[in-house]
Amino acid sequence: MVIMLIPFACRWHWNLHWWLMGGQTVVLEGLRVCPSERGQGVAGVIQRVTDSYIKQVYPSVTTKRGTRKDNPGPEKLSKFTLLACRAVLSLCGEAESFKGFVSGLKSKLERMEKPGGPKNNQKLFVLKDSHQLKPLLLDPDLPLRLQLPGGAIIQDWQPLKPMESNLEILERRNLTWLVDSVNEKPMFMSFHTPLYPVPFRGGSLRFNIDMFGTDVSTARKALIAHLEQVLEEIHDTVLVQIYMPQTFGGKDDKVL
Numbered sequence: 001m002v003i004m005l006i007p008f009a010c011r012w013h014w015n016l017h018w019w020l021m022g023g024q025t026v027v028l029e030g031l032r033v034c035p036s037e038r039g040q041g042v043a044g045v046i047q048r049v050t051d052s053y054i055k056q057v058y059p060s061v062t063t064k065r066g067t068r069k070d071n072p073g074p075e076k077l078s079k080f081t082l083l084a085c086r087a088v089l090s091l092c093g094e095a096e097s098f099k100g101f102v103s104g105l106k107s108k109l110e111r112m113e114k115p116g117g118p119k120n121n122q123k124l125f126v127l128k129d130s131h132q133l134k135p136l137l138l139d140p141d142l143p144l145r146l147q148l149p150g151g152a153i154i155q156d157w158q159p160l161k162p163m164e165s166n167l168e169i170l171e172r173r174n175l176t177w178l179v180d181s182v183n184e185k186p187m188f189m190s191f192h193t194p195l196y197p198v199p200f201r202g203g204s205l206r207f208n209i210d211m212f213g214t215d216v217s218t219a220r221k222a223l224i225a226h227l228e229q230v231l232e233e234i235h236d237t238v239l240v241q242i243y244m245p246q247t248f249g250g251k252d253d254k255v256l
């Protein structure tokens, strides 16, 4: 078996409250320093320059958002409002073994639903059409119902409040969405990105899944459904990152 689990590292999402004027948020898209230049304050200089540039060009910006892999520590956190900490599950394996892995997960799920016990008949619906998605995402109840971290839909590392301009950003990413209800108010929502090539092991495919909600048994079903959606497209080595509420990484409630 070559599926590898690197379970439940934690990703921190922070909010740095900036100069208080208007009511807008700038999202830090990414900043990476090459290994040989690290530890010399390069990233800090770049951040200070871009911060003052943004302040000049967009004076109404009040909040900056970003994400980091490690725990920033109390000193750094005191400057930020912590938006959320999400659990991350990583899967890595050869495409040939993926089908077996997914069917293994399915039978595990069936065994977990004890005979005679309460059955989770939760159906999941695939949404690709933004017209169907829009009313669901713009519903003002959504953040509370899905326990959206900091009220934001965090796609991969990027927190986006469910508002019209951010929906356009999400739409450009060609995500495949899953919800547990199309007409009524969904209690669970997840999505995966298209597969994209990464240089890992001389060329691999990667995709990311994000999950929101509180019911871990629905999350298990959703995970299987997302993996099944890509089975026909994968080849060589496949990497999957699954971002989810920390509760899904709990001792008794693991998604996997």
Ligand SMILES: *[C@@H]1O[C@H](CO)[C@@H](O)[C@H](O)[C@H]1NC(C)=O
Pocket (backbone or CB within 6 Å): 172, 173, 174, 194
């Ligand atoms: C989304 O799909 C369009 C049309 O197929 C394509 O041009 C674009 O590159 C895709 N974007 C991403 C992020 O995959």
